[in-house]
Amino acid sequence: MHISYNWLKELLPDLTQSPTEIAEVLTMGLFETEIATTIAIDPLTTVAKIKKVEPHPNADRLRLATIDTGAGEETIVCGAPNIAEGQLVPFSPPGATVRDEDGSNFKLKAVTIRGVDSPGMLNSPRELGLGDWHGGIYVLPDDVPVGSRLNEHIPDDVVLEVELTPNRAHDCYSHRGIARELSALLGVDVVEPAGTSEQYADLPQWQLEVPADDHDTRAYFGTLLEGVTVGSSPMWLQARLWSVGARPINNVVDVTNLVMFEMGGPTHAFDADKLPGQTINSRRAKKGETVTTLDGQTHKLTDESLVITSNDEPVALAGVMGGATTEVDETSSRLFLEVANFYPYTVYRSSLVHGLMSEGSQRWVKDVPTTLAGEASDRTIALLSEVTGANVIGQIAQPATQAGPTSISLDPERPANVAGLAVTREQVKDTLLRQRCQVDDSTDTWQITPPADRIDLTGQHDLVEDVLRLVGYNTIEPVAPSREKLGTIPSDVQWREVIRNLLRDDGFTEAVNVSFEDSRIPDSGIEASEVEALVVENPAAPELAGLRTSIEPTLLNTVLGNRAELSKKGTTEQALFEFGKVFSSGDNGSVAGVREQEQLVCVLVGSRATVSEGQAVLARIGEAMGVAAEQVGTLREVPRDSGLGKKARLPIQTVVIDFDALVATASGEPDYRTSHAPAEVTYEPFSKYPAVYRDVSLVVSDTVTIEQMQESITRTGGELVADVDLFDEYADTDGRQSYGFRIAYQAADRTLTGKEVAKIHNQIVQQLHHDLGVDLRE
Amino acid sequence: MTALTVDQLAQIKSDALASLKKVADAAGLEEWRVEYMGRKGVIPQLLRGIKDLPETTRAAMGTAANETRSELTAAYEQAATQFGAVTQRVSGTGKQEAVVGHLHAITETIRSIQTIMTGIGFTMVEGPLLEDTQHDFDNLNIGPEHPARAETDTFYVSGGPPENRRVLRTSTSSVQVRAVQELKRQPPFKIFSPGRTFRNEKVDARHHHTFHQLELLSVGEDVTVADFKGVIETLFSELFGTDVKARLRPHYFPFTEPSFEADLTCIFCDDGCRVCKGTGWIEIGGAGMVHPLVLEKMDIDPQRYQGFALGYGIERMAMLKYGIDDVRLFLDNDMRFLRQF
Numbered sequence A: 001m002h003i004s005y006n007w008l009k010e011l012l013p014d015l016t017q018s019p020t021e022i023a024e025v026l027t028m029g030l031f032e033t034e035i036a037t038t039i040a041i042d043p044l045t046t047v048a049k050i051k052k053v054e055p056h057p058n059a060d061r062l063r064l065a066t067i068d069t070g071a072g073e074e075t076i077v078c079g080a081p082n083i084a085e086g087q088l089v090p091f092s093p094p095g096a097t098v099r100d101e102d103g104s105n106f107k108l109k110a111v112t113i114r115g116v117d118s119p120g121m122l123n124s125p126r127e128l129g130l131g132d133w134h135g136g137i138y139v140l141p142d143d144v145p146v147g148s149r150l151n152e153h154i155p156d157d158v159v160l161e162v163e164l165t166p167n168r169a170h171d172c173y174s175h176r177g178i179a180r181e182l183s184a185l186l187g188v189d190v191v192e193p194a195g196t197s198e199q200y201a202d203l204p205q206w207q208l209e210v211p212a213d214d215h216d217t218r219a220y221f222g223t224l225l226e227g228v229t230v231g232s233s234p235m236w237l238q239a240r241l242w243s244v245g246a247r248p249i250n251n252v253v254d255v256t257n258l259v260m261f262e263m264g265g266p267t268h269a270f271d272a273d274k275l276p277g278q279t280i281n282s283r284r285a286k287k288g289e290t291v292t293t294l295d296g297q298t299h300k301l302t303d304e305s306l307v308i309t310s311n312d313e314p315v316a317l318a319g320v321m322g323g324a325t326t327e328v329d330e331t332s333s334r335l336f337l338e339v340a341n342f343y344p345y346t347v348y349r350s351s352l353v354h355g356l357m358s359e360g361s362q363r364w365v366k367d368v369p370t371t372l373a374g375e376a377s378d379r380t381i382a383l384l385s386e387v388t389g390a391n392v393i394g395q396i397a398q399p400a401t402q403a404g405p406t407s408i409s410l411d412p413e414r415p416a417n418v419a420g421l422a423v424t425r426e427q428v429k430d431t432l433l434r435q436r437c438q439v440d441d442s443t444d445t446w447q448i449t450p451p452a453d454r455i456d457l458t459g460q461h462d463l464v465e466d467v468l469r470l471v472g473y474n475t476i477e478p479v480a481p482s483r484e485k486l487g488t489i490p491s492d493v494q495w496r497e498v499i500r501n502l503l504r505d506d507g508f509t510e511a512v513n514v515s516f517e518d519s520r521i522p523d524s525g526i527e528a529s530e531v532e533a534l535v536v537e538n539p540a541a542p543e544l545a546g547l548r549t550s551i552e553p554t555l556l557n558t559v560l561g562n563r564a565e566l567s568k569k570g571t572t573e574q575a576l577f578e579f580g581k582v583f584s585s586g587d588n589g590s591v592a593g594v595r596e597q598e599q600l601v602c603v604l605v606g607s608r609a610t611v612s613e614g615q616a617v618l619a620r621i622g623e624a625m626g627v628a629a630e631q632v633g634t635l636r637e638v639p640r641d642s643g644l645g646k647k648a649r650l651p652i653q654t655v656v657i658d659f660d661a662l663v664a665t666a667s668g669e670p671d672y673r674t675s676h677a678p679a680e681v682t683y684e685p686f687s688k689y690p691a692v693y694r695d696v697s698l699v700v701s702d703t704v705t706i707e708q709m710q711e712s713i714t715r716t717g718g719e720l721v722a723d724v725d726l727f728d729e730y731a732d733t734d735g736r737q738s739y740g741f742r743i744a745y746q747a748a749d750r751t752l753t754g755k756e757v758a759k760i761h762n763q764i765v766q767q768l769h770h771d772l773g774v775d776l777r778e
Numbered sequence B: 001m002t003a004l005t006v007d008q009l010a011q012i013k014s015d016a017l018a019s020l021k022k023v024a025d026a027a028g029l030e031e032w033r034v035e036y037m038g039r040k041g042v043i044p045q046l047l048r049g050i051k052d053l054p055e056t057t058r059a060a061m062g063t064a065a066n067e068t069r070s071e072l073t074a075a076y077e078q079a080a081t082q083f084g085a086v087t088q089r090v091s092g093t094g095k096q097e098a099v100v101g102h103l104h105a106i107t108e109t110i111r112s113i114q115t116i117m118t119g120i121g122f123t124m125v126e127g128p129l130l131e132d133t134q135h136d137f138d139n140l141n142i143g144p145e146h147p148a149r150a151e152t153d154t155f156y157v158s159g160g161p162p163e164n165r166r167v168l169r170t171s172t173s174s175v176q177v178r179a180v181q182e183l184k185r186q187p188p189f190k191i192f193s194p195g196r197t198f199r200n201e202k203v204d205a206r207h208h209h210t211f212h213q214l215e216l217l218s219v220g221e222d223v224t225v226a227d228f229k230g231v232i233e234t235l236f237s238e239l240f241g242t243d244v245k246a247r248l249r250p251h252y253f254p255f256t257e258p259s260f261e262a263d264l265t266c267i268f269c270d271d272g273c274r275v276c277k278g279t280g281w282i283e284i285g286g287a288g289m290v291h292p293l294v295l296e297k298m299d300i301d302p303q304r305y306q307g308f309a310l311g312y313g314i315e316r317m318a319m320l321k322y323g324i325d326d327v328r329l330f331l332d333n334d335m336r337f338l339r340q341f
């Protein structure tokens, strides 16, 4: 939520903190807050009046505007479609700073456009740093003095981005809400926005059909106003809207928006003369009904759509968006102002069903307090009278059914006991009073009555939180934990860790895959188990819908993905394993109809992929757990002619172990001692682009060392050489020594082409000869 | 780092060995370890600085610094047995020695957590990954119309009754109720539960639909916010091998109240760096005092007992511990990643 610093200052006249300090106070006291942006229109930008608009002699889409700047006349080249004689517009002369489309600022220069000089420009709101509208020049209201600086009307401001939490969005989604919180945190007073306090006449011709205690519509105030003049809003009101990134539309819409940003209550004004009739209701839509919203979309309504009806005809999507047929425009003279309260989940569903979100619906879903409706109605009426000249004819209303304020019992020692901090009774009382609670401390157990809009305060724990929040969480000093009694680790987990150690020591590397089985994995030719897979209804990707019934396919896919590494000549990395849960239809405990089991799968590849190696793995695990090797698991071979076998081009053996079953039959106790290595490894990034391997065989004299050759190779290859491996070493019959190196070429930012590799490989060979006198073996 | 010579390195080594000789007890030994071998210690800093050296000296210095580390490690381990201290594996000794494989970074991080948490009296528990909405939401004070339920990107699994649908657990918190109510645990108790969790999020460098969380739960008659602060400062100081302090900011979670967002003093700098975005603080995750309604779901009397709970991302911890910059690496299973741990 955007919060204007100027607006806060209006509500908190005694505020002395800077915007940065406010952000810090809010972050540590309630909501994470940072400075989002600033509004700072260049002082050189002034108000000018368009005297004449003529076509550009050399360009169809450009026009020449002759303007009165207050200090004289200028002719400006302008491409905007909306300029007309008589308008007041912003004018920035050369030297003024305006904003670019990508949000950066630049300084204007006098330019010549298609042969016509243009000493400055007329500005769109976006060019002035106001919102992101760039559809035309910003047309100002008629009463702004020509020649006056625009920043007198739209003063410099700092805009904060406040991240509301769901528990406080109902009362804090507005400038007043944040001002009240700052008041509690800083001890400064809030000047409450002024509303009317009149009693309105009834509207005998009009009828409101919303029943008392309605589930969806918890309050409804409908006010008929006449004598409205629709036009531009005064500059103070426009400045307020710009500060939160909203574009002024007309004085009626602007007032309703202002009240929403100010108090948090969305309101809506209908053109009263466009309503089909005088019977107003708020109800669920019937099948077959439609409504066209202000954005021009026509919605087919369902029983999840809440609509406002006039003579039973839907005229607005309640809480989401007004209807197009009753929109207020320049011709409107009578308004029907709706200030209601809608049930959050109803608006949430309707907004979801129609794929439509608005500033209003975003507030309703946070559960706007029902008591706000009357307040917001009075405030909107007062502003409409002031800004549009409207007079109230009368009102129809169904106020919220109010239960009297409920008090909460509080043990005044409780905050101290929860925090582990001395919190005095005075502090408890003071912090609650600052949050507008009534405090009755005449008995041992206090009675606290929260203000009506704090619907989140329902129990003692809520009060404890708000007391401690104001006392400050960081006044609580940590207490070091006791080391007297050690905790334990379940025996099945210990067995897992014992086997992890065993496998690691046996050269296995641990993989961790997702719990979904990728349907694109090539068939391994190994018969799948007979179990019934469970299916994710809303998978991360279509191919990830099945929960894995076995780790085997995913781990084999890991082998495929690492083929290049695992098939390197002379590699010792020939074994992988993975522990994890597998799922199927069945029953073994927590959730009915679900079988969730711990599985262990080992994979042996290359020269290690032999039956005897597989049997040795089973035997070692069996020995560690006191189980006969043949009871441990099953050993299988991936057929070389299977889909996966063909792709892998490596011998592969798998070992599949039902680890839950194995633990159940284990004898003896697992001998696992936890270990903790404090940050001894620092990860080194590697390229995600594939490496290309080239071998080189060198004949050398015995004075040249392996290190010298490696050094020459890496120096010449620079960053493109990822690795140099010695894979071969032997003496020739003529007594000379030969070495075979495999060089891995790789770039951090691209896949190397064959040409690039050939070029660098040649350079390396030449440099080796130059540096060390070594030659390629024939 | 200023450019060191091999001679200066030799001097550092002899200083370190000399000061190790003067160590008189396990506490002194730990101080020595932090000074020389800890995350911000002399030797790791040297090693990290090697890559910035001019190419001409890089190789020589790298070899020398690695040798120094091995020697100091050996000396430390010997001293540790002498004082009967818990041996902390100080440094990876490289991958020269024969064919030893690698455990996954997540496993290594969970093992560190196991060591630290059991050391301060927490007992490990596990729960199912495939849960029902009653355990994943209802028991945690997240009713059907609760915004948290709508905002959470939950994976639903077919089958199961409509009023209690099957889900892949969105947090490890569901273990709380299972471990307490179903096993009829009564306070005081301290449990921790590391494990896999799921959210249907778009995968990028910072998000994955599959990740791991650590759940802590401590309940008793007088378990306080002060205790919570002490536990997380201990956990993270030991995990990162350097002293960290915690700072709490107000936040909201349905299952705790008060709820906090916890920050730690940056483990990489004293006055602002890239990781902490110049603030000196690293955000570590959410926690709070267990909500009374959640205690009731565990059959615990909230009038009598109170406690704290937290759920932190294990990938986040591993990323900080090892300097990993992309969460996708954990599940990509690239050998070039896996073999680094």
Ligand SMILES: [Zn+2]
Residues within 6 Å of the ligand: B266, B267, B268, B269, B270, B271, B272, B273, B274, B275, B276, B277, B278, B280, B281
């Ligand atoms: Zn830092």
